[in-house]
Amino acid sequence: MIQRIQTVYLFLAFVATGVLMLFLPLWTTSAGKPFYFMQDPIYTILLGLTTMLTVISIISFKKRQNQFVMNRLNIILNLILLGLFVYRSLNLSGEAEVSEKGIGMFLPIVAIVLLVLANKAIKKDEDLVKSVDRLR
Numbered sequence: 001m002i003q004r005i006q007t008v009y010l011f012l013a014f015v016a017t018g019v020l021m022l023f024l025p026l027w028t029t030s031a032g033k034p035f036y037f038m039q040d041p042i043y044t045i046l047l048g049l050t051t052m053l054t055v056i057s058i059i060s061f062k063k064r065q066n067q068f069v070m071n072r073l074n075i076i077l078n079l080i081l082l083g084l085f086v087y088r089s090l091n092l093s094g095e096a097e098v099s100e101k102g103i104g105m106f107l108p109i110v111a112i113v114l115l116v117l118a119n120k121a122i123k124k125d126e127d128l129v130k131s132v133d134r135l136r
Helices: 005-022 040-060 066-092 103-136
Strands: none
Touching: 005 040, 005 066, 005 103, 040 066, 040 103, 066 103
């Protein structure tokens, strides 16, 4: 059902990737301008995919196995996104002036942790259903 703990974790992952990324900059350039994910089409596509997978996973609460697989795909996408952020931030450090890394760069880590917690809760529910089926 929709009131399970994994739905709360998935909703928080949605907030981290879908809502907070709109307001928190990834980093600040040497000119002092904040850099948001919308300024790069690759980041926009990957964040759109992760947000879409999270919403689809929340909606498909009756199919726990599909929800589990979608969360794993979402974790992989967030790891790719985090890798791109780290790669870009390492390239930024060669500037004449030091640029500041923003908190938005670490939001995929928060989403990964929340998705792992959701997968543990889904696995726990699946084990409970299997144990009840054995008693019949």
